[in-house]
Amino acid sequence: MSEPILELRGINKSFGPVHVLHDIDLDVQPGEVTALVGDNGAGKSTLVKCIAGIHPTDSGEVLFNGEPVHIKGPRDAAELGIEVVYQDLALADNLDIVQNMFLGRERTKGGLLDETDMEQAARKTLASLSVRTVKSVRTQVSSLSGGQRQTVAIAKAVLWNSKVVLLDEPTAALGVAQTRQVLDLVRRLAEQGLGVVLISHNMNDVFEVADKIACLYLGRMAAVVSTKDVTHGQVVELITAGRSGDLGIARPEAATI
Amino acid sequence: MSSEEASMTDTTDTHEQETAQQGAISDFGIDTTSQSTGEAVRDYWARVRGGELGSLPALLGLVVLLIVFSSLSDTFFTLGNLANLLQQGASITIIAMGLVFVLLLGEIDLSAGTASGVTAAVMALHLIHNGNLLGGMGDTVFYVFCGLLVLAIVLGAVMKVWAGVALSAVALVIAGVGIPANAWLEMLLAVCVGAAIGTITGFLVAKVGIPSFVVTLAFFLVWGGVVLQLIGQGGTLGLRDDTIFNVANGNLNFVGSWALFVIAVGGYAAIVLTRHFSRLRKGLVAQPTSLVLGKIGALAVLAAVITYALSLNRAPSDLIVIEGVPYVVPLVLVLLVVGTFVLDRTSYGRHIYAVGGNKEAARRAGINVERIRMSVFVIASAAAAIGAIVYSSKVGSVDPNAGGGNTLLLSVGAAVIGGTSLFGGKGRLRDAVIGGAVLAIIQNGMGLLRQPAAVVFIVTGLVLLLAASVDALSRRRAATAAR
Numbered sequence A: 001m002s003e004p005i006l007e008l009r010g011i012n013k014s015f016g017p018v019h020v021l022h023d024i025d026l027d028v029q030p031g032e033v034t035a036l037v038g039d040n041g042a043g044k045s046t047l048v049k050c051i052a053g054i055h056p057t058d059s060g061e062v063l064f065n066g067e068p069v070h071i072k073g074p075r076d077a078a079e080l081g082i083e084v085v086y087q088d089l090a091l092a093d094n095l096d097i098v099q100n101m102f103l104g105r106e107r108t109k110g111g112l113l114d115e116t117d118m119e120q121a122a123r124k125t126l127a128s129l130s131v132r133t134v135k136s137v138r139t140q141v142s143s144l145s146g147g148q149r150q151t152v153a154i155a156k157a158v159l160w161n162s163k164v165v166l167l168d169e170p171t172a173a174l175g176v177a178q179t180r181q182v183l184d185l186v187r188r189l190a191e192q193g194l195g196v197v198l199i200s201h202n203m204n205d206v207f208e209v210a211d212k213i214a215c216l217y218l219g220r221m222a223a224v225v226s227t228k229d230v231t232h233g234q235v236v237e238l239i240t241a242g243r244s245g246d247l248g249i250a251r252p253e254a255a256t257i
Numbered sequence B: 001m002s003s004e005e006a007s008m009t010d011t012t013d014t015h016e017q018e019t020a021q022q023g024a025i026s027d028f029g030i031d032t033t034s035q036s037t038g039e040a041v042r043d044y045w046a047r048v049r050g051g052e053l054g055s056l057p058a059l060l061g062l063v064v065l066l067i068v069f070s071s072l073s074d075t076f077f078t079l080g081n082l083a084n085l086l087q088q089g090a091s092i093t094i095i096a097m098g099l100v101f102v103l104l105l106g107e108i109d110l111s112a113g114t115a116s117g118v119t120a121a122v123m124a125l126h127l128i129h130n131g132n133l134l135g136g137m138g139d140t141v142f143y144v145f146c147g148l149l150v151l152a153i154v155l156g157a158v159m160k161v162w163a164g165v166a167l168s169a170v171a172l173v174i175a176g177v178g179i180p181a182n183a184w185l186e187m188l189l190a191v192c193v194g195a196a197i198g199t200i201t202g203f204l205v206a207k208v209g210i211p212s213f214v215v216t217l218a219f220f221l222v223w224g225g226v227v228l229q230l231i232g233q234g235g236t237l238g239l240r241d242d243t244i245f246n247v248a249n250g251n252l253n254f255v256g257s258w259a260l261f262v263i264a265v266g267g268y269a270a271i272v273l274t275r276h277f278s279r280l281r282k283g284l285v286a287q288p289t290s291l292v293l294g295k296i297g298a299l300a301v302l303a304a305v306i307t308y309a310l311s312l313n314r315a316p317s318d319l320i321v322i323e324g325v326p327y328v329v330p331l332v333l334v335l336l337v338v339g340t341f342v343l344d345r346t347s348y349g350r351h352i353y354a355v356g357g358n359k360e361a362a363r364r365a366g367i368n369v370e371r372i373r374m375s376v377f378v379i380a381s382a383a384a385a386i387g388a389i390v391y392s393s394k395v396g397s398v399d400p401n402a403g404g405g406n407t408l409l410l411s412v413g414a415a416v417i418g419g420t421s422l423f424g425g426k427g428r429l430r431d432a433v434i435g436g437a438v439l440a441i442i443q444n445g446m447g448l449l450r451q452p453a454a455v456v457f458i459v460t461g462l463v464l465l466l467a468a469s470v471d472a473l474s475r476r477r478a479a480t481a482a483r
Helices: A044-052 A074-080 A097-101 A115-128 A146-158 A176-191 A203-209 A232-241 B004-008 B015-028 B037-049 B056-072 B079-104 B112-128 B133-137 B139-159 B162-177 B183-208 B212-231 B242-249 B254-281 B289-310 B328-345 B347-357 B359-364 B369-395 B407-418 B429-448 B453-482
Strands: A006-015 A018-028 A033-038 A059-064 A067-069 A082-085 A164-168 A195-199 A212-217 A220-226
Touching: A006 A044, A018 A033, A018 A044, A018 A195, A033 A044, A033 A176, A033 A203, A033 A232, A044 A074, A044 A082, A044 A164, A044 A195, A074 A082, A082 A146, A097 A115, A097 A146, A097 B347, A115 A146, A146 A164, A146 A176, A176 A195, A176 A203, A195 A203, A203 A232, A212 A232, A220 A232, B037 B289, B056 B407, B056 B429, B056 B453, B079 B112, B079 B242, B079 B289, B079 B328, B079 B347, B079 B369, B079 B407, B079 B429, B112 B133, B112 B183, B112 B212, B112 B369, B112 B407, B133 B139, B139 B162, B139 B183, B139 B369, B162 B183, B162 B369, B183 B212, B183 B242, B183 B369, B242 B328, B242 B369, B254 B289, B254 B328, B328 B347, B328 B369, B328 B429, B347 B359, B347 B369, B359 B369, B369 B407, B407 B429, B407 B453, B429 B453
Parallel strands: A018 A220, A033 A195, A033 A212, A082 A164, A164 A195
Antiparallel strands: A006 A018, A006 A059, A059 A067, A212 A220
16 A cells, blocks of 8 residues: 555644544545545534645644645645635636636736636646536536536646545535536546545445545544445444444544533 | 627637647537637627627617717717717726726725825825925825825735835825926826725725725715815815826827827737637637637727727817817726736736635635735726826816715716626626716717706616616526526
8 A cells, every 4th residue: 555645643623612623633545535424513524624724723733745744725735736626616607617727826928827828728637537518618617517517626626736636525416417427537536646535425426436434423533444344334323423333433422522 | 999709709710720620629528619700600699698798788878879869969979079078988987997896806986986086186286285285285184194195005015915005105205205296296196095095995895804885985975075175165276287187188199199099909909819829829719710800800990980080170160170089098098908908817807807706716716815805996996096187187176076976976887887797706897988988978968968967867877777787687697598
């Protein structure tokens, strides 16, 4: 097994009196899909936002490629090669696909936007992901379907030669065919050697694409298991009770502080 | 200077490139849009039907108004009146152009009108008192004024809005040093004071987080009071200076008029063609070359006709000669070109659209949203100051009501009538110019028809209402067409 690309060590995070994350440890391997599961309010999205630099962490260490790093904002994360695809997409409706993919990191030539260069790069990226559903890269995002938007959001993350992509419920609002597209895309990301973290509530999705399942329970990491070693039922128990047989948190009482 | 279709149909292809493109298209599975001129036009029509109207309704309205007033009034469609129209509409148009930046973020600046009045008053005081603002304002007012400029510098520095800092600093220097009156210096002072005002407004909106409606409503009242304080109840500050007078009343000479024509049309053609052929060369989809050339040709003919007409003598009596393109035309053109350039071709402009479209997305993309929000108020107030220079020049004086009354409402109206959305994220600078022209024609035409003020107000208001309805309906249409 290769070295993890991203390691979290003892991450803690509170919002005022609410202790949301307790001593979270997590390794993300390149070329693997790590599913992050947990019930509503378990802290999945908060953990992702901490990694992305949107929320500062209270304590704990983040190692990237074995080096300790300090992520203070979205830009720091992006510079390391950590990209996040958010649940609510984070695309600007009034801009087209190219403009969205380069948002915040426009390529310029002599101080002016280099539109042709950006357009070529966007097309190349979409082609490399075998995206064939978008009519034109100059289509406004407002006229895309949910699946197409999700595709654009993921392609945006790939555009930056990123090393780690975090996907926050990418299939939550999608139909069957669109979910298929997005899951294929997730698999393709891992095949390209990226470390992928997938947040999902859907066990079918998780078992289909994930190599490893990390289970959050009330802000604690209940277990990190290999997909092939567990059953649906065990994962559901881990999500709802924090333990399943030998797996999970030893005494559930300890978790209810 | 309409490149209406340029933005609308740039996802089309040419016949010449069709074969070269075919391979690439099947590889990518994207960008398989129309190829011929006919298809490009159909494509554009489909977008219009889908709710992307842009400034089309305003352009149609402009044509209708021109026809109606020309048929009802003998004097409307005369050279003298048309040139007058340009000079009357310029100040509202310029203020509206600044407001477009604010409206693009879904914010509003209600104080732009009275803020412009303040800049006009400061400009006039500097001129009349030969650079001695201390004497012109009185001790207390002068020190408060300088204090506010320092505050603007500090707030701008905190938020790293350097343009606001620099312009406020220039205003402070001009105010403090007391250089003798000079028309150019006074106009610079007005713009700098405008920028300082915008810096303070922007800070309160972006950093403190007060809704822009409330901040600018408060400043609307405050600046109205400041103008009154600076000028004095019932007083009027005359602007007896040829340079300032010429801004809104002067004309380019014959050579200058045609030089403007060559620069404007040549520049437009150069920019459009460079972009067009660079896209073709790189194998990206572009409009048909014939369509691009046709648009440039149409613009050149229109501009030539206007330039020719304006370079004829239009004086009402034989004793004097009035000819040439009014100075306000190159002024508005330069502002339009520079502003459009900033919005379309720089990262800053792109970020304005992004923040207006989805603030959260922009923040997550690493854009400094607060800074963008603050900066647009600086631009709006600075533009308002340029508008103030024009309207003060037109009447030759500054009175306590400068920038009050309808100035602001007409400016917002001009931007909205042109197609700028009040919901943010949608609009272009040329909207303000087209909308400004519509309003100027209504005011001028109704005046020529000897309609009472009551009717003029009611008609203007109804036109604004119509424009806002078109925006709302086209938005709904676009929303349903998208699914």
